[in-house]
Amino acid sequence: MMTNSAIGIACSNIALIKYWGNRDDALRLPVNPSISFNLQALFSRTEVVFDPMGQHDEVMIDEQQAAPSAAQRVSQHLDLIWRSAYFATASPRPVARVISTNNFPMGAGIASSASAFAALTMAACAALKLNKSEAELSALARQGSGSASRSVPGGFVAWQDAYAYSIAPPAHWDLVDVIGVVSTGHKKTGSTEGHALAPTSPLQMARVADTQRRFELCQKAVLARDFALLAEVMEQDALMMHGVMMTSQPSLMYLLPGSLAIMHAVRELRGQGVPVAFTIDAGPNIHCICEAAAAEQVITLLRGLNGVNDVLVSGVGGAAKAEA
Amino acid sequence: MMTNSAIGIACSNIALIKYWGNRDDALRLPVNPSISFNLQALFSRTEVVFDPMGQHDEVMIDEQQAAPSAAQRVSQHLDLIWRSAYFATASPRPVARVISTNNFPMGAGIASSASAFAALTMAACAALKLNKSEAELSALARQGSGSASRSVPGGFVAWQDAYAYSIAPPAHWDLVDVIGVVSTGHKKTGSTEGHALAPTSPLQMARVADTQRRFELCQKAVLARDFALLAEVMEQDALMMHGVMMTSQPSLMYLLPGSLAIMHAVRELRGQGVPVAFTIDAGPNIHCICEAAAAEQVITLLRGLNGVNDVLVSGVGGAAKAEA
Numbered sequence: 001m002m003t004n005s006a007i008g009i010a011c012s013n014i015a016l017i018k019y020w021g022n023r024d025d026a027l028r029l030p031v032n033p034s035i036s037f038n039l040q041a042l043f044s045r046t047e048v049v050f051d052p053m054g055q056h057d058e059v060m061i062d063e064q065q066a067a068p069s070a071a072q073r074v075s076q077h078l079d080l081i082w083r084s085a086y087f088a089t090a091s092p093r094p095v096a097r098v099i100s101t102n103n104f105p106m107g108a109g110i111a112s113s114a115s116a117f118a119a120l121t122m123a124a125c126a127a128l129k130l131n132k133s134e135a136e137l138s139a140l141a142r143q144g145s146g147s148a149s150r151s152v153p154g155g156f157v158a159w160q161d162a163y164a165y166s167i168a169p170p171a172h173w174d175l176v177d178v179i180g181v182v183s184t185g186h187k188k189t190g191s192t193e194g195h196a197l198a199p200t201s202p203l204q205m206a207r208v209a210d211t212q213r214r215f216e217l218c219q220k221a222v223l224a225r226d227f228a229l230l231a232e233v234m235e236q237d238a239l240m241m242h243g244v245m246m247t248s249q250p251s252l253m254y255l256l257p258g259s260l261a262i263m264h265a266v267r268e269l270r271g272q273g274v275p276v277a278f279t280i281d282a283g284p285n286i287h288c289i290c291e292a293a294a295a296e297q298v299i300t301l302l303r304g305l306n307g308v309n310d311v312l313v314s315g316v317g318g319a320a321k322a323e324a
Numbered sequence: 325m326m327t328n329s330a331i332g333i334a335c336s337n338i339a340l341i342k343y344w345g346n347r348d349d350a351l352r353l354p355v356n357p358s359i360s361f362n363l364q365a366l367f368s369r370t371e372v373v374f375d376p377m378g379q380h381d382e383v384m385i386d387e388q389q390a391a392p393s394a395a396q397r398v399s400q401h402l403d404l405i406w407r408s409a410y411f412a413t414a415s416p417r418p419v420a421r422v423i424s425t426n427n428f429p430m431g432a433g434i435a436s437s438a439s440a441f442a443a444l445t446m447a448a449c450a451a452l453k454l455n456k457s458e459a460e461l462s463a464l465a466r467q468g469s470g471s472a473s474r475s476v477p478g479g480f481v482a483w484q485d486a487y488a489y490s491i492a493p494p495a496h497w498d499l500v501d502v503i504g505v506v507s508t509g510h511k512k513t514g515s516t517e518g519h520a521l522a523p524t525s526p527l528q529m530a531r532v533a534d535t536q537r538r539f540e541l542c543q544k545a546v547l548a549r550d551f552a553l554l555a556e557v558m559e560q561d562a563l564m565m566h567g568v569m570m571t572s573q574p575s576l577m578y579l580l581p582g583s584l585a586i587m588h589a590v591r592e593l594r595g596q597g598v599p600v601a602f603t604i605d606a607g608p609n610i611h612c613i614c615e616a617a618a619a620e621q622v623i624t625l626l627r628g629l630n631g632v633n634d635v636l637v638s639g640v641g642g643a644a645k646a647e648a
Contacts, residue, residue, distance in 0.1 A: 202530055202531070202533075202534035202537075202560075202564065203527045203530050203531065203564060203567055205530060206526055206527050206529060206530030207526070207527065209526075210526035213526075232573075235575065236526075236571050236573070236575065239567070239570040239571045239575065240526065240527060240567070240571050242567075242570075243527055243563070243564070243566070243567025243568070243570060243571060244567070246563040246566075246567060247560050247563045247564050247567060249556075249560070251559065251560065251563065253584075253587065253588065253591070255584055256584055256588070257581035257582065257584045257585045257630070257631065258581065259584070260577075260579055260580055260581045260583070260584050261581045263577065264577065264580070267577070306581070307581065
């Protein structure tokens with residue numbers, strides 16, 4: 001086999017209905033359906049070079065050698081992709097050089113693992129010249145990081161089981177995510193460990209049981225571009241997830257004082273008629289989802305708040321892609 | 325009937341296992357059991373003067389004429405107490421002057437209605453020379469404000485259904501409540517309306533279903549003076565209640581940036597081995613429960629935090645009482 005390389009590019013995504021907990025941790029099959037949209041301005045770019053002459057995998061993330069645990073997770077994902085190929089049984093996987101960059105801070109509740117594993121999947125499959133469907137690529141990405149499944153299709157995306165699929169293209173609704181960055185520090189408990197803790201909360205089963213209702217309302221809100229409905233179901237969903245996180249054992253308290261400052265400010269602004277609502281991933285940063293016409297007002301609001309260190313802005317992004 | 329008067333004095337209380345939601349709103353019968361201790365330093369003092377010559381009830385709270393809604397709630401409570409008397413059918417209730425003072429800010433998540441309705445009940449029953457048991461007094465207070473039932477008995481108190489009862493005297497465990505006052509403003513949604521919203525959260529049923537477990541763990545922790553166990557179950561319980569509040573419709577977001585600052589600081593201090601843990605009522609203030617030996621350290625911590633306007637301190641208080 002010759003040296004083969006490719007580049008994958010994938011957006012991060014922001015969930016409007018959250019994924020929290022697996023029905024199968026190893027396969028990262030989710031315990032509940034979720035809905036997201038891709039974040040056009042926040043992406044990972046990952047080059048994979050398979051080199052039969054190499055001695056061992058090398059993984060660079062943001063121009064630094066990856067920590068052993070991160071490098072191992074990348075290698076395992078490449079193993080998975082190799083095993084999915086028709087020629088896999090004929091030979092061992094060649095070692096790979098992986099060079100990945102994110103244009104946004106990692107590990108602070110902006111889903112870097114989503115864009116990273118989607119980009120890695122795109123690059124590795126292209127480098128191996130595997131002819132995979134979008135659903136197959138999404139299912140592969142999922143096994144690296146659950147929410148990465150949603151970064152493969154474009155625009156507004158639903159994920160119910162093995163793979164994610166687009167429910168509307170990027171141009172369907174001109175929404176903007178104005179992210180109030182409260183902390184860029186790496187979070188104490190990563191999402192993989194967090195998902196495993198979900199069942200320890202006495203509230204998790206009730207959250208899961210109610211998810212189909214929220215999923216359907218959210219899908220309806222997106223398809224009808226009904227911001228008021230989206231705001232209500234999206235905030236409730238995020239707060240249900242944080243209710244579960246805070247009451248798991250041990251308790252996961254991702255919110256910081258600056259997070260609460262933004263949340264109250266967003267509700268006050270919405271009370272004045274501005275189409276803006278918040279959602280929160282497994283981190284302290286607050287994603288303020290608004291209609292594009294309101295984005296400047298929301299950016300100004302966030303810049304004026306105590307505890308907000310930075311403001312990132314993104315529209316709705318397209319599907320992940322690969323380049324030779 | 326002659327002019328009859330008495331003074332009631334009752335402590336506020338802080339719940340370690342929270343009451344949130346009623347199985348009967350009118351009777352204020354709780355949907356789940358709760359545990360609290362009385363706050364010796366935070367009390368209401370209420371004088372009731374029944375005057376057959378009066379024209380209408382007069383209610384003064386903290387040296388101001390009570391708002392109509394508050395005055396009506398007091399009058400209705402006096403009606404209830406009058407109807408509970410053996411001589412009630414013989415004559416209409418005489419009008420009353422009620423003069424109540426709290427030595428702490430009202431309506432900011434420190435249960436002023438608990439101490440107020442306990443003190444009112446004690447005073448009114450004494451003024452009418454009713455010979456009521458502690459359980460009867462607790463059950464009457466409950467119908468004025470649910471948590472007032474717990475301010476009638478002394479020390480550590482459990483409330484499961486119609487009335488509350490002491491599970492340990494004040495001297496049993498030298499705990500201190502160090503309250504970080506984040507806001508003294510009157511809250512937007514009072515507890516009575518809040519309780520009525522509890523069933524609108526998709527998480528409330530799960531919270532209620534799990535309460536017997538938490539109640540038993542907390543009672544065990546109190547009786548055994550097991551701080552580590554108390555810390556774990558108490559924080560989980562408070563966060564479950566706020567999980568329900570945040571996800572009710574409409575959403576009740578009582579926490580403020582300063583609340584989160586205290587919560588994180590308390591957990592960090594506990595991580596250093598200091599016996600302190602937080603609980604939170606329906607408001608932004610954070611109650612830091614600690615062993616008495618740690619109180620100074622906790623007070624110093626809170627005074628140094630952004631967003632903390634005041635620090636109140638109380639040990640465990642005794643039963644409500646009446647004076648002629």
